Amino acid sequence: MSPRNRPEENGWIEVITGCMFSGKTEELLRRVRRAELAGHEVKLFKPAVDDRYGETEIGSHNGNQRTAEVVESAEELDSEAYVVGVDEANFFDEQLVDKVQSLAERGHRVIVSGIDSTFRGEPFPPLPQLMAQAEFVDKLNAVCVKCGEPATRNQRLVDGEPAHIDDPTVVVGADEKYEARCRSCFKIRTD
Numbered sequence: 001m002s003p004r005n006r007p008e009e010n011g012w013i014e015v016i017t018g019c020m021f022s023g024k025t026e027e028l029l030r031r032v033r034r035a036e037l038a039g040h041e042v043k044l045f046k047p048a049v050d051d052r053y054g055e056t057e058i059g060s061h062n063g064n065q066r067t068a069e070v071v072e073s074a075e076e077l078d079s080e081a082y083v084v085g086v087d088e089a090n091f092f093d094e095q096l097v098d099k100v101q102s103l104a105e106r107g108h109r110v111i112v113s114g115i116d117s118t119f120r121g122e123p124f125p126p127l128p129q130l131m132a133q134a135e136f137v138d139k140l141n142a143v144c145v146k147c148g149e150p151a152t153r154n155q156r157l158v159d160g161e162p163a164h165i166d167d168p169t170v171v172v173g174a175d176e177k178y179e180a181r182c183r184s185c186f187k188i189r190t191d
C-alpha cells in the first residue's frame with residue numbers, strides 16, 4: 001500500500017512532546033491544519049484509555065477540534081492518508097515504535113504527540129524511544145503553577161498531596177489531579 005496524495009518519496013516521524021498543559025495537542029492540530037491547506041489527506045488516531053471506542057473529538061474545548069479514531073492498540077494504526085497523527089501516544093505500548101517506523105518507511109508523514117515523563121519524573125515509554133527514531137522532535141514547556149518558570153514535569157496530586165513513588169504510573173479515572181511544574185517545584189513522596 002502506498003499512501004494517497006503523497007508529495008514525495010520519503011516519509012518521516014515528527015514527535016511533539018513535553019509535560020501536560022504544554023500545548024502538544026494544539027501543536028499537533030496546527031500541523032494538521034497546515035497539511036490540509038496544502039491538500040494533504042490526514043488521519044488522526046487516539047488510544048482507548050477507557051471503554052469508549054469509535055470516534056472522538058480531540059483538541060481544545062473552545063477552539064480547534066478534530067475527529068480522531070479511537071484504537072485499542074498500535075496494531076490498528078493504519079491509513080491510506082499521507083499524514084498520520086497520533087495523540088496521547090504515551091498510552092500506547094512499545095509496539096507503537098515499530099508501527100510508526102513502518103508507516104514512515106512506507107512514505108507517510110507521522111506526527112506523534114504525547115508526554116515524555118511519568119509522574120515520577122522518569123522517561124515514559126514509548127515516547128523516549130520514538131524521540132530517538134524521529135527526524136524531528138519538539139519538546140514544549142508548560143508554565144509552572146507554583147513559580148511561573150518553564151515547567152517540564154507532571155506533578156501528580158492525590159488528595160492535594162504529592163503522589164507516592166510506588167503508585168502505579170497510569171491510573172485512569174482515579175480521584176487525582178495533575179499540575180505542570182518546574183524541576184524545583186516538582187515533588188514526589190518516597191517515605
Ligand SMILES: [Zn+2]
Binds near residue numbers: 145148149182186
Ligand atoms: Zn516552579
